[in-house]
Amino acid sequence: MKVVVFCKSVPDTETRVKLKDNRLDKSEIKYILNPYDEFAVEEAVRMKEAGKVDEVVAISMGPERAREALRSALAIGADRGILIKDDVLDGSDTYVTAKVLVKALEKDGAEYGMLLFGQQAIDGDTWHVPGQVAEMLGLPQAGSIIKLEVDPDAGKAVANRLVEGGEEVHEMSLPCVVTCRKGLNEPRYPSLPNIMKAKRKPIQDYSIADLDLSPEEVGKAGSFTEVLSYSLPPKKEAGRKVEGEPEEVVQALVKFLKEEIKVI
Amino acid sequence: MIKGVDFMIMEEFLAEEEKIIRDTTRKFVEKEVLPIIGDHYDKGTFPTELIPKIAQLGLLGITTPPEYGGAGASYFSYGLACQELEWCDSGLRSLVSVQNSLCMYPIYTYGSEEQKEKYLPKMCTGETIGCFGLTEPDAGSDPASMRTTAKKVDGGWVLNGNKIWITNAPIAQIAVVWAKTEEGVRGFIVERDTPGFETPEIKKKMSLRFSPTGEIVLEDCFVPDENLLPGSTVGMKAPFSCLNRARYGIAWGAVGAAAFCFEKALNYTKDRVQFGKPLASFQLVQRDLADMFTEVTKCQLLVYRLGRLFDEGRASHVMVSMAKKTCTMTAAQVARKARELLGGNGVSLEYHVIRHLCNMETTTTYEGTDKIHSLIIGRYLTGINAFR
Ligand SMILES: Cc1cc2nc3c(=O)[nH]c(=O)nc-3n(C[C@H](O)[C@H](O)[C@H](O)COP(=O)(O)OP(=O)(O)OC[C@H]3O[C@@H](n4cnc5c(N)ncnc54)[C@H](O)[C@@H]3O)c2cc1C
Ligand SMILES: Cc1cc2nc3c(=O)[nH]c(=O)nc-3n(C[C@H](O)[C@H](O)[C@H](O)COP(=O)(O)OP(=O)(O)OC[C@H]3O[C@@H](n4cnc5c(N)ncnc54)[C@H](O)[C@@H]3O)c2cc1C
Numbered sequence: 001m002k003v004v005v006f007c008k009s010v011p012d013t014e015t016r017v018k019l020k021d022n023r024l025d026k027s028e029i030k031y032i033l034n035p036y037d038e039f040a041v042e043e044a045v046r047m048k049e050a051g052k053v054d055e056v057v058a059i060s061m062g063p064e065r066a067r068e069a070l071r072s073a074l075a076i077g078a079d080r081g082i083l084i085k086d087d088v089l090d091g092s093d094t095y096v097t098a099k100v101l102v103k104a105l106e107k108d109g110a111e112y113g114m115l116l117f118g119q120q121a122i123d124g125d126t127w128h129v130p131g132q133v134a135e136m137l138g139l140p141q142a143g144s145i146i147k148l149e150v151d152p153d154a155g156k157a158v159a160n161r162l163v164e165g166g167e168e169v170h171e172m173s174l175p176c177v178v179t180c181r182k183g184l185n186e187p188r189y190p191s192l193p194n195i196m197k198a199k200r201k202p203i204q205d206y207s208i209a210d211l212d213l214s215p216e217e218v219g220k221a222g223s224f225t226e227v228l229s230y231s232l233p234p235k236k237e238a239g240r241k242v243e244g245e246p247e248e249v250v251q252a253l254v255k256f257l258k259e260e261i262k263v264i
Numbered sequence: 265m266i267k268g269v270d271f272m273i274m275e276e277f278l279a280e281e282e283k284i285i286r287d288t289t290r291k292f293v294e295k296e297v298l299p300i301i302g303d304h305y306d307k308g309t310f311p312t313e314l315i316p317k318i319a320q321l322g323l324l325g326i327t328t329p330p331e332y333g334g335a336g337a338s339y340f341s342y343g344l345a346c347q348e349l350e351w352c353d354s355g356l357r358s359l360v361s362v363q364n365s366l367c368m369y370p371i372y373t374y375g376s377e378e379q380k381e382k383y384l385p386k387m388c389t390g391e392t393i394g395c396f397g398l399t400e401p402d403a404g405s406d407p408a409s410m411r412t413t414a415k416k417v418d419g420g421w422v423l424n425g426n427k428i429w430i431t432n433a434p435i436a437q438i439a440v441v442w443a444k445t446e447e448g449v450r451g452f453i454v455e456r457d458t459p460g461f462e463t464p465e466i467k468k469k470m471s472l473r474f475s476p477t478g479e480i481v482l483e484d485c486f487v488p489d490e491n492l493l494p495g496s497t498v499g500m501k502a503p504f505s506c507l508n509r510a511r512y513g514i515a516w517g518a519v520g521a522a523a524f525c526f527e528k529a530l531n532y533t534k535d536r537v538q539f540g541k542p543l544a545s546f547q548l549v550q551r552d553l554a555d556m557f558t559e560v561t562k563c564q565l566l567v568y569r570l571g572r573l574f575d576e577g578r579a580s581h582v583m584v585s586m587a588k589k590t591c592t593m594t595a596a597q598v599a600r601k602a603r604e605l606l607g608g609n610g611v612s613l614e615y616h617v618i619r620h621l622c623n624m625e626t627t628t629t630y631e632g633t634d635k636i637h638s639l640i641i642g643r644y645l646t647g648i649n650a651f652r
Contacts, residue, residue: 030275
């Protein structure tokens with residue numbers, strides 16, 4: 001059974017975001033593999049190590065730097081990568097992204113048993129793509145899972161999701177879509193020998209033409225949504241310290257919550 | 265090129281796997297070591313349970329070929345790993361330097377096939393930790409004047425003498441010991457359980473407190489013939505070739521420590537308000553920050569170029585001396601400035617910079633003191649030996 005993990009190259013969590021000409025200023029940004037995707041890669045590799053999966057394929061759509069994100073997935077233990085890279089993809093929204101990813105899946109052929117995603121990308125933070133892909137393919141999906149049991153012979157998977165006050169258990173037929181979050185597993189540190197081995201694992205490049213898509217179907221032209229403007233969150237004001245005896249502090253705090261910011 | 269300081273946009277000169285090696289090492293030390301280091305430093309202890317974790321990452325055996333269990337990575341990658349390890353702590357980096365450059369390198373380069381197969385795979389997994397015994401109570405900067413002897417006897421050698429200031433000695437399973445035979449200096453692998461081999465720990469040291477340091481006492485210590493490193497020529501060439509690699513890693517490591525201190529000072533002075541304004545808004549503070557930033561950037565350019573030359577086989581030992589000398593001295597100055605900019609907090613282990621400052625007293629001393637490297641560069645420039 002082949003499983004596919006979707007990997008996005010995103011700005012490092014410690015990036016200080018700057019804007020330039022109403023776009024993100026990318027000049028000083030360092031990129032990493034989306035941390036939520038790491039849970040997905042780890043889970044897929046563990047399934048392979050447990051003998052339930054034969055091949056783990058990592059797919060990314062993005063500019064050249066996305067190759068590094070794929071290389072990180074290969075270092076954790078994915079077998080090969082697919083990079084969808086084309087200048088006309090610039091400006092694509094989540095719908096186009098999902099459409100392109102589905103095309104790449106079809107192009108890669110061979111049946112897959114499961115599609116694994118991170119629950120969200122830490123940059124765009126839309127949570128859209130996995131659901132859109134599942135919908136386009138008509139596959140069952142479980143989002144934000146914290147436990148996964150796969151039985152390839154029986155053709156099913158059981159996934160647990162955290163919901164308010166408890167857990168929800170989903171049984172799905174394969175192939176299915178899952179999105180991964182913290183708690184599912186503890187991603188390993190890729191070891192130096194495996195990083196060196198990843199260097200020699202194949203990454204297949206696809207352009208839009210390779211996927212039988214036209215420029216009008218992707219990028220801004222193919223998108224339903226468009227980003228009109230960016231703005232930074234308002235600057236954090238200096239905190240205020242409430243001092244005094246416990247009773248005084250509580251009273252001051254309640255007064256503040258009730259009267260000043262009116263949340264209670 | 266190191267997170268936090270990459271003013272000359274060096275990132276684009278790194279290969280994919282180099283970035284992953286750097287980032288993985290950083291993630292590891294940030295999560296697994298930085299939170300516990302203050303307590304260990306305070307008590308002068310080293311958590312040996314860390315060794316299997318470090319080994320699992322492949323940090324013991326970075327340049328060792330895969331057939332002996334290593335990663336087979338480049339010296340440039342080794343340098344990046346040293347940088348990230350020492351961003352955390354010089355003692356942590358020392359553990360890895362000694363294992364890789366001072367123990368595995370001579371076994372790989374001068375060892376017999378049997379020695380390589382016997383020791384290297386277990387050194388990669390951390391089951392076997394090595395130490396390197398060169399310095400003696402009466403032979404430091406001038407190791408050729410060593411007094412430790414190896415006398416040929418039937419079936420082996422009898423070693424007598426004292427080594428001092430030996431990193432990892434108290435926790436090591438093997439020691440690569442340099443001793444004088446009738447022909448000159450040779451290297452020997454001495455195993456922990458050999459009768460007449462002791463490694464008392466050196467206490468009360470105020471630097472590199474995360475790294476166990478000891479003596480090696482050799483009293484009629486019998487070492488079989490098969491433990492002589494057969495490929496090393498007689499004399500100081502072999503131990504110096506090891507030191508050259510370790511010094512290279514120390515230079516990279518110092519950049520990590522310096523970058524840590526600079527970033528800490530920058531963030532601290534931006535947050536800390538005195539006289540109604542952030543410290544970073546005072547001209548005197550900005551000059552310090554500008555100087556630190558510039559010095560770290562200069563050192564980065566140096567080790568970057570040295571790393572590439574090293575892998576091309578074009579790095580001379582004089583270049584390595586220059587990098588070791590200037591990077592460690594720079595890191596010492598940057599740590600000193602950072603310590604000052606953090607005010608009273610600067611002397612607390614909670615803020616880490618005092619630890620780096622204390623560590624730099626060792627990194628500017630071991631593997632050739634600052635002065636010794638000046639003499640090496642001076643001899644290269646003038647052709648005149650000013651050592652004696
Ligand atoms: C924490 C720590 C770990 C160490 N780990 C190891 C290890 O694993 N293995 C190992 O073999 N050694 C190790 N060492 C030893 C280290 O390499 C020596 O301390 C170093 O080489 C200096 O030797 P020394 O201490 O004998 O000082 P000395 O050689 O006595 O030097 C004292 C001072 O005199 C100066 N000096 C010496 N000669 C000259 C000259 N010709 N002209 C001008 N000035 C001169 C030096 O620069 C120095 O400032 C370690 C040391 C420390 C502190
Ligand atoms: C071991 C120890 C014992 C102590 N004992 C006592 C004690 O008994 N009683 C007591 O009251 N205090 C004591 N102190 C506190 C000590 O006096 C303060 O640490 C010192 O005054 C510096 O203040 P700070 O730590 O808040 O640093 P800060 O004032 O925050 O200074 C941080 C850095 O910014 C620089 N800086 C500050 N303002 C400016 C400016 N305008 N322009 C340029 N640079 C500036 C400083 O030079 C310093 O490098 C002690 C401190 C230590 C470490």
